[in-house]
Structures are given as C-alpha cells and as structure tokens.
Amino acid sequence: MTSAPVSDASTPILVVREATRRFGLVTALDRASLTVPRGQFLTLLGPSGSGKTTLLRIIAGLEEPTEIAELRIAELDVRGIPANHRNVATVFQHYGLFPHMSVGQNIEYGLLVRKRPAAERRRRAMEALELVRLPDKYERRVHQLSGGERQRVALARALVTEPEILLLDEPLGALDERLRRDMQVELLRLQRALGMTFILVTHSQEEALTMSDRIVLLNRGRIVQDGAPRELFECPASRFVAEFMGAENVFQGKVIAGADGFVSLLVGETVLRGRALPGSRLTPGTEAFLAVRAEHVQLATVGADRAGENLLPCQARLNIYKGNYHDTELDTPIGVVVSRQWDDTQSRQGKFAVWQASHCVIGPTGPNSPAAQGPGVTMGGKA
Numbered sequence: 283m284t285s286a287p288v289s290d291a292s293t294p295i296l297v298v299r300e301a302t303r304r305f306g307l308v309t310a311l312d313r314a315s316l317t318v319p320r321g322q323f324l325t326l327l328g329p330s331g332s333g334k335t336t337l338l339r340i341i342a343g344l345e346e347p348t349e350i351a352e353l354r355i356a357e358l359d360v361r362g363i364p365a366n367h368r369n370v371a372t373v374f375q376h377y378g379l380f381p382h383m384s385v386g387q388n389i390e391y392g393l394l395v396r397k398r399p400a401a402e403r404r405r406r407a408m409e410a411l412e413l414v415r416l417p418d419k420y421e422r423r424v425h426q427l428s429g430g431e432r433q434r435v436a437l438a439r440a441l442v443t444e445p446e447i448l449l450l451d452e453p454l455g456a457l458d459e460r461l462r463r464d465m466q467v468e469l470l471r472l473q474r475a476l477g478m479t480f481i482l483v484t485h486s487q488e489e490a491l492t493m494s495d496r497i498v499l500l501n502r503g504r505i506v507q508d509g510a511p512r513e514l515f516e517c518p519a520s521r522f523v524a525e526f527m528g529a530e531n532v533f534q535g536k537v538i539a540g541a542d543g544f545v546s547l548l549v550g551e552t553v554l555r556g557r558a559l560p561g562s563r564l565t566p567g568t569e570a571f572l573a574v575r576a577e578h579v580q581l582a583t584v585g586a587d588r589a590g591e592n593l594l595p596c597q598a599r600l601n602i603y604k605g606n607y608h609d610t611e612l613d614t615p616i617g618v619v620v621s622r623q624w625d626d627t628q629s630r631q632g633k634f635a636v637w638q639a640s641h642c643v644i645g646p647t648g649p650n651s652p653a654a655q656g657p658g659v660t661m662g663g664k665a
C-alpha cells in the first residue's frame with residue numbers, strides 16, 4: 283500500500299470534488315463534492331435511487347466515477363487505487379460474512395490478507411470483539427448468530443484493520459425495529475469511543491437525525507443540502523428537504539413582502555408570515571413554500587390576542603393516536619393542517635390553528651432557491 287503523506291488533525295480525512303457517475307442515460311451522481319474532517323459521523327441521506335450508494339462506492343473504490351476532479355483520503359490521491367489498497371472498510375446491509383468460517387476467522391481475514399502474524403491476529407480480533415460487545419463469540423460459526431450479532435461481527439471485521447474511514451451502507455436495514463434502535467446507539471458509542479470517521483448511507487431521516495454530526499441530503503444524484511441535523515430539520519433549503527425531513531405541513535404560495543428576516547406569503551387567500559430561509563431571494567411575486575412542523579401548531583378556542591402569530595379558522599377532521607402523542611388533522615382555508623399534542627389533557631377542540639411566525643420557514647421554490655446562481659435580492663435573517 284502507498285503510504286499517506288503526514289497530516290495533522292485539522293486536514294480533512296476525505297475530499298471528494300465534482301464526482302459524477304453516469305450509467306448510460308442515467309446520471310446516478312451529478313458533480314457531488316464533499317470535504318469531511320477527521321472523526322465526523324456523516325450521513326448520506328436520500329430517497330431510493332438518489333445516488334448515495336454510488337457516492338459511497340466511489341469513496342470505497344468499488345465504483346469508478348465517470349468524472350472526478352479530486353478524491354483524497356488522508357491527503358492521498360486515491361483515484362485509480364483499487365479498493366483493497368484504500369484505507370477504508372465497508373460494512374454492508376447483508377453483512378458479507380463468510381458463512382463457512384468461524385467468527386474469529388471472519389474477523390481475522392483482513393489481517394491474514396495483510397500477512398499479520400497469528401498471535402497479533404488473534405489479539406486484535408479479540409479486541410474488536412470486545413468493542414462490539416461479543417467477547418465470547420470467537421469460536422462460533424456465523425450461522426449460529428442472530429442478525430444483530432452478525433452485524434456486530436461485520437463491524438468488528440471492518441474495525442480490526444483500523445481504517446481511516448468506516449463506510450456503512452444501510453448497515454441496519456435488515457434488522458427489526460427494536461434491534462435497529464439498539465444498534466444505532468451502539469454505532470454511535472463505537473464512533474465516539476474510537477474517534478473514527480464514519481460515513482453512513484441511509485434513507486431514514488430518523489436514523490440520520492439520531493446519529494449524525496452532519497447530514498448530506500441527496501436527490502436525483504445531487505447534493506441538495508449539507509449541514510448539521512438541526513439545520514436540515516429547522517431550516518430546510520427547499521420544499522423537497524422540508525418534506526423529506528418530515529415537515530408535516532408544507533404549503534405553496536407567493537411572496538407579498540419581506541423585512542427583517544421575515545416574509546409574508548399569500549397561500550390561497552390567506553396571508554401567513556414566517557422566517558425567510560437565510561440566503562434566499564424572496565422578492566414580491568416569488569413562488570415560495572412555507573413549512574411548519576405539527577408540534578408548533580396549536581389549537582386555540584379564541585382568535586383574539588394572537589398578534590404576530592399565524593391564525594387559521596379550523597375544524598378537526600381526524601384524530602390519530604400515535605402512542606406518545608396525538609396528531610389532529612384540521613380542515614383550514616389553506617387545506618389540511620396537522621397539529622400535534624403531546625399531552626392528553628390539551629384541548630383538541632380548538633376553533634383556530636395557531637403558530638408563531640418564527641416557527642415556520644419560507645423559502646423559494648424552483649430555480650430561485652438558495653443554491654441557484656445569479657443576481658437578485660437576498661433576504662437576510664438568522665435561523
């Protein structure tokens with residue numbers, strides 16, 4: 283293996299610049315760029331077919347990009363370097379374990395390939411098994427393990443080679459709900475304990491929010507937002523992001539006016555106010571979306587004394603019990619608005635749906651979105 287140049291903690295562990303992958307007429311990945319600092323838990327999130335696995339496989343060396351301007355791992359240019367000579371390890375959804383081998387043999391395989399002596403292999407395999415909390419499974423055959431245990435062994439096998447980056451391709455996809463949640467915590471614990479860079483692929487926004495320092499959201503091969511989970515959750519850069527991140531209430535309208543980081547939007551015949559998406563151009567007449575989460579929509583019995591808040595007359599149409607909370611669907615002049623109540627004692631009988639302007643975000647739809655280039659009036663305002 284080629285030795286990496288000396289690097290300090292401040293140099294990025296990974297740089298991907300302008301990576302494109304086409305399969306015939308399909309552009310699976312379209313000029314994706316990414317710079318990842320050491321020790322980050324980064325998630326590539328997106329719907330099926332958005333290009334996340336393609337990007338992960340390009341990093342791993344399992345997929346050849348059609349075009350790429352730069353690809354560095356720990357400062358080393360890895361373009362053209364085969365997968366087994368890149369200092370990364372990949373964990374797949376279906377484990378990829380050798381069924382005829384024992385747990386110990388599986389974990390040691392990567393070290394055997396690297397011609398490490400038997401005693402060292404054994405010691406490191408035992409350490410890796412400790413890490414994934416399976417210290418007594420060294421002799422076990424793979425087929426004697428549960429799904430969760432197999433995934434832990436796959437993790438141990440990846441970690442034992444001490445890669446610069448651990449790549450995880452939907453590693454929890456085959457596990458049941460309960461186990462998946464346990465393993466989310468387990469992965470996070472491991473990543474924090476090792477300080478290793480993890481790059482996870484998932485299509486679950488809930489998984490991404492739970493685990494990541496940073497989320498890179500893809501749609502149709504393009505990175506559509508890159509930021510901290512809270513940023514994507516509270517400040518979606520587009521209608522797609524708002525909907526993908528689970529905003530229950532998203533409406534379309536036309537900007538009437540804006541000042542001091544706030545915008546008035548005409549939705550149907552109702553004027554609503556919200557925070558302008560930072561960096562967006564929202565001049566009067568701009569087509570824009572408004573997104574507000576159900577937990578910010580409250581029910582009020584009287585419409586008075588609600589200055590500065592958005593207020594819509596409403597009628598409850600459906601109450602949905604969700605365990606810890608209730609969602610109430612409300613008929614309003616702009617369509618159905620969902621309100622969430624966490625407390626059973628809260629009234630679900632209000633006549634008005636109310637939310638504060640600061641609790642909803644307004645951003646341009648289409649070519650006027652923040653990512654678009656060109657001149658225009660830019661709204662200020664803080665998230």
Ligand SMILES: Nc1ncnc2c1ncn2[C@@H]1O[C@H](COP(=O)(O)OP(=O)(O)OP(=O)(O)O)[C@@H](O)[C@H]1O
Nearest residue numbers: 305308310328329330331332333334335336337485
């Ligand atoms: N080997 C291939 N040949 C042809 N098309 C491909 C190939 N691999 C991927 N694609 C296409 O490229 C696009 C992106 O695929 P990719 O697997 O990267 O998406 P994804 O976001 O990981 O999806 P999923 O969550 O379903 O795995 C899809 O339209 C897919 O059909």
